[in-house]
Amino acid sequence: MIPSTAIVVGAGIVGLALAKALAERGCRVVVFERHERAVGASLRSPGALWLLGEANGRLLELARRSRRAWQEFCEAADVWYESSGCLVPAYSDDEMALLQEFCAASGQQRDCQLLNPAQTRERCAQVQPRGLRGALWSGEEAVLDPRVALRQLPLWLADRLDVEFRWKHAVTRVAHPYVWSGGRRHAADAIYLAGGADLPALYPQLFAEGRLSLLRRQVVRLAAQPDGFRLGCQLHGVAGLAAWPAFAALPAAQRLAERAQADSAECGPDDLLLLQNGSGEILASHALSAAPAAATGDSLQATPLFDALRRLTLLPDCRIAQSWQTVHACSAGDFAIQPEAGVSIVAAPAGPGLSLAFGLAEEVAAASA
Numbered sequence: 001m002i003p004s005t006a007i008v009v010g011a012g013i014v015g016l017a018l019a020k021a022l023a024e025r026g027c028r029v030v031v032f033e034r035h036e037r038a039v040g041a042s043l044r045s046p047g048a049l050w051l052l053g054e055a056n057g058r059l060l061e062l063a064r065r066s067r068r069a070w071q072e073f074c075e076a077a078d079v080w081y082e083s084s085g086c087l088v089p090a091y092s093d094d095e096m097a098l099l100q101e102f103c104a105a106s107g108q109q110r111d112c113q114l115l116n117p118a119q120t121r122e123r124c125a126q127v128q129p130r131g132l133r134g135a136l137w138s139g140e141e142a143v144l145d146p147r148v149a150l151r152q153l154p155l156w157l158a159d160r161l162d163v164e165f166r167w168k169h170a171v172t173r174v175a176h177p178y179v180w181s182g183g184r185r186h187a188a189d190a191i192y193l194a195g196g197a198d199l200p201a202l203y204p205q206l207f208a209e210g211r212l213s214l215l216r217r218q219v220v221r222l223a224a225q226p227d228g229f230r231l232g233c234q235l236h237g238v239a240g241l242a243a244w245p246a247f248a249a250l251p252a253a254q255r256l257a258e259r260a261q262a263d264s265a266e267c268g269p270d271d272l273l274l275l276q277n278g279s280g281e282i283l284a285s286h287a288l289s290a291a292p293a294a295a296t297g298d299s300l301q302a303t304p305l306f307d308a309l310r311r312l313t314l315l316p317d318c319r320i321a322q323s324w325q326t327v328h329a330c331s332a333g334d335f336a337i338q339p340e341a342g343v344s345i346v347a348a349p350a351g352p353g354l355s356l357a358f359g360l361a362e363e364v365a366a367a368s369a
């Protein structure tokens with residue numbers, strides 16, 4: 001049975017998506033957020049709705065459902081959203097082989113196609129032409145600006161679904177049916193913890209047991225590009241694709257991973273993703289190993305991130321305006337872990353949590369019914 005009342009801790013995208021899914025099912029929801037607005041990984045992400053890496057099946061369907069929910073919300077709330085698609089250019093035979101195997105395995109199940117070099121440059125004139133063999137085009141990806149979307153979504157939830165927000169309310173203790181915040185305790189039938197990277201403070205043992213983990217990503221915002229410049233789509237490097245579920249089982253993924261290991265400098269950072277938001281800003285994002293890279297500011301220009309960026313594109317202006325690194329919490333399996341009856345810890349699986357949030361929240365809410 002859907003709970004009559006729920007407390008959601010955290011106003012990042014997972015918390016907001018849960019609030020929406022529960023409130024749409026008739027639950028009275030109060031969201032507690034420790035800051036005056038959401039400040040976690042959701043806000044610091046560049047805003048790619050990225051589906052390409054999910055294998056056919058449950059996660060891909062959740063990501064599609066989530067993208068539809070994002071689009072509906074953005075249209076209803078007049079928030080910028082672009083159906084950008086994603087282009088993955090290939091610069092060697094083994095990279096091209098991976099893209100060919102992916103297209104052959106996907107059949108009719110995905111909106112994707114292989115492009116030759118001329119077609120690739122037609123899609124995106126800024127793709128680096130030197131050594132270009134072709135590209136994979138995926139039509140399912142989209143871009144939004146989390147700074148705008150995460151500001152508007154709480155207003156929309158309060159207005160449309162009567163969700164109540166307690167900003168600047170850190171939850172310091174949880175014991176069902178109560179949470180403690182601001183020197184008071186608050187009760188609800190169900191408690192959902194979507195505290196992101198702050199979850200270790202409340203449940204350190206789940207991280208020690210490996211049921212939740214923290215992953216780190218780096219984002220670089222480039223200087224404003226010349227007048228009216230549009231990239232036209234997301235760009236993704238091939239190197240990082242081999243590790244994603246949709247690609248990992250393909251024979252070429254293994255060969256590519258071996259080459260990357262043998263010559264890591266040439267392949268650059270895994271998972272390089274480039275996009276342009278509604279304000280015209282270009283953002284590049286990639287996964288980092290647990291140890292943070294020391295490079296910041298202009299010294300980033302000499303790092304593998306920028307080597308990879310220049311191998312992939314010919315941008316008019318590659319000067320850095322801002323860069324940051326952030327961790328985000330990921331579940332190893334289930335989206336919702338129940339440390340005690342009535343309490344659920346909710347986190348997205350490793351990867352694009354912004355892209356999955358609405359879908360996974362629907363699943364968590366439906367499981368409560």
Ligand SMILES: Cc1cc2nc3c(=O)[nH]c(=O)nc-3n(C[C@H](O)[C@H](O)[C@H](O)COP(=O)(O)OP(=O)(O)OC[C@H]3O[C@@H](n4cnc5c(N)ncnc54)[C@H](O)[C@@H]3O)c2cc1C
Pocket residue numbers: 009010011012013014015032033034035037038039040041042043044045046047048049050169170171172194195196197198199215216217218219285325326327328329346347348351352353354355356
């Ligand atoms: C740099 C970076 C780039 C990324 N890029 C993308 C991308 O392009 N596309 C994509 O799909 N995914 C991306 N991701 C992943 C995605 O951002 C995360 O999976 C997702 O944002 C996680 O959302 P969340 O709500 O769980 O956590 P968060 O967004 O971190 O939200 C948690 C919130 O809980 C609040 N909180 C914590 N503890 C408490 C407490 N005790 N009391 C009250 N409030 C509390 C925090 O203040 C915070 O606002 C990226 C991640 C990172 C780090």
